[in-house]
Amino acid sequence: xxxxxxxxxxxxxxxxxxxxxxxxxxxxxxxxxxxxxxxxxxxxxxxxxxxxxxxxxxxxxxxxxxxxxxxxxxxxxxxxxxxxxxxxxxxxxxxxxxxxxxxxxxxxxxxxxxxxxxxxxxxxxxxxxxxxxxxxxxxxxxxxxxxxxxxxxxxxxxxxxxxxxxxxxxxxxxxxxxxxxxxxxxxxxxxxxxxxxxxxxxxxxxxxxxxxxxxxxxxxxxxxxxxxxxxxxxxxxxxxxxxxxxxxxxxxxxxxxxxxxxxxxxxxxxxxxxxxxxxxxxxxxxxxxxxxxxxxxxxxxxxxxxxxxxxxxxxxxxxxxxxxxxxxxxxxxxxxxxxxxxxxxxxxxxxxxxxxxxxxxxxxxxxxxxxxxxxxxxxxxxxxxxxxxxxxxxxxxxxxxxxxxxxxxxxxxxxxxxxxxxxxxxxxxxxxxxxxxxxxxxxxxxxxxxxxxxxxxxxxxxxxxxxxxxx
Numbered sequence: 258x259x260x261x262x263x264x265x266x267x268x269x270x271x272x273x274x275x276x277x278x279x280x281x282x283x284x285x286x287x288x289x290x291x292x293x294x295x296x297x298x299x300x301x302x303x304x305x306x307x308x309x310x311x312x313x314x315x316x317x318x319x320x321x322x323x324x325x326x327x328x329x330x331x332x333x334x335x336x337x338x339x340x341x342x343x344x345x346x347x348x349x350x351x352x353x354x355x356x357x358x359x360x361x362x363x364x365x366x367x368x369x370x371x372x373x374x375x376x377x378x379x380x381x382x383x384x385x386x387x388x389x390x391x392x393x394x395x396x397x398x399x400x401x402x403x404x405x406x407x408x409x410x411x412x413x414x415x416x417x418x419x420x421x422x423x424x425x426x427x428x429x430x431x432x433x434x435x436x437x438x439x440x441x442x443x444x445x446x447x448x449x450x451x452x453x454x455x456x457x458x459x460x461x462x463x464x465x466x467x468x469x470x471x472x473x474x475x476x477x478x479x480x481x482x483x484x485x486x487x488x489x490x491x492x493x494x495x496x497x498x499x500x501x502x503x504x505x506x507x508x509x510x511x512x513x514x515x516x517x518x519x520x521x522x523x524x525x526x527x528x529x530x531x532x533x534x535x536x537x538x539x540x541x542x543x544x545x546x547x548x549x550x551x552x553x554x555x556x557x558x559x560x561x562x563x564x565x566x567x568x569x570x571x572x573x574x575x576x577x578x579x580x581x582x583x584x585x586x587x588x589x590x591x592x593x594x595x596x597x598x599x600x601x602x603x604x605x606x607x608x609x610x611x612x613x614x615x616x617x618x619x620x621x622x623x624x625x626x627x628x629x630x631x632x633x634x635x636x637x638x639x640x641x642x643x644x645x646x647x648x649x650x651x652x653x654x655x656x657x658x659x660x661x662x663x664x665x666x667x668x669x670x671x672x673x674x675x676x677x678x679x680x681x682x683x684x685x686x687x688x689x690x691x692x693x694x695x696x697x698x699x700x701x702x703x704x705x706x707x708x709x710x711x712x713x714x715x716x717x718x719x720x721x722x723x724x725x726x727x728x
Contacts, residue, residue, distance in 0.1 A: 498547075544561040562587060567579045567603075
């Protein structure tokens with residue numbers, strides 16, 4: 258049987274003790290007075306000058322006892338039904354660069370490339386809409402999410418809004434919601450410590466805003482083992498445990514009824530070169546170990562990375578397979594299959610239309626593992642079996658049942674190759690087919706008929722925001 262556990266029972270107590278000591282002696286830095294005051298009132302020791310809260314052991318122990326009681330009890334005997342992941346799309350992928358596969362060129366994200374991505378997403382998955390899939394370097398950062406949303410209204414039939422880092426942008430996006438009648442245009446960015454144990458002002462403000470508006474006290478750890486946290490797996494577990502619990506306590510201090518959640522997406526570094534990777538084997542192992550420790554220590558199930566953030570710099574089959582391998586490794590250890598990919602390259606820094614199509618096809622292939630197997634007189638094909646017999650007068654290539662069912666029964670990929678790797682030609686062929694498909698999708702695009710008056714009012718909102726936020 259596959260070993261799904263990385264920890265021994267005896268490991269949990271020393272790891273928990275280490276996390277408690279970190280919280281008591283180091284604490285967490287919050288550049289937000291509202292968080293500090295709430296923690297002070299809840300029993301933490303707060304140094305307002307240093308903006309640091311430390312957490313007495315008794316306070317944390319009582320909090321954890323309450324968390325364990327409320328943690329959902331999900332029995333897992335290791336035989337859960339396999340649920341294949343969905344296909345990735347152009348939502349809030351939010352890469353800084355665009356990789357142009359036709360030109361073999363990576364360039365900083367801009368409005369022109371974003372418009373092409375909007376066209377692709379509008380045709381590729383019209384029912385899901387299109388979101389903030391690339392950062393726009395050619396507009397001021399203060400209004401970048403607003404400009405991205407404005408372009409969505411011009412070029413997408415179903416705008417999905419923006420990924421917001423600065424809460425000052427939220428009122429303007431809400432105004433755009435009121436004008437357009439489209440809700441949910443502001444998506445608060447994930448909150449994560451600038452490890453170790455540090456909430457910068459923008460992140461802290463966003464955290465408080467989210468808690469006040471019914472969001473969970475959710476923390477993502479996305480830092481580098483050996484730089485932002487210890488190089489050892491055990492050190493990662495202890496520090497992550499302290500960071501998650503500090504965040505949960507802060508959330509509950511602001512709102513006693515807020516849900517709590519977390520996720521680990523840790524990178525590792527090649528100490529010979531300084532290259533970091535979120536998809537390396539040792540990085541995946543850290544995420545799985547942190548997940549297991551938090552489940553055993555607190556009873557809470559947290560996220561443990563995903564297929565994405567491959568270190569591959571260029572699109573292709575290697576990147577798609579690396580993502581699928583990571584996602585299936587997570588499934589083997591957790592029983593839940595992570596998403597395969599959404600077109601990212603280079604640790605999420607780059608977005609590639611071609612890679613997105615390859616990732617989507619890889620996700621589709623996993624449906625063949627999902628079942629259930631259809632069993633019926635038609636699929637048993639007993640008539641064909643009896644007719645073929647010992648294959649003295651033909652075989653199943655000639656059988657009527659083969660003609661009727663081969664399309665549904667067999668894997669017939671559009672972009673990937675069934676013949677297996679045959680050198681660089683295989684890669685080039687897959688990339689060419691994917692690029693051709695991208696071009697076909699974009700050619701089929703039809704611009705939405707947006708109300709000119711509404712569009713003008715949306716532009717006015719963005720201009721007001723530009724003046725106010727840039728100042």
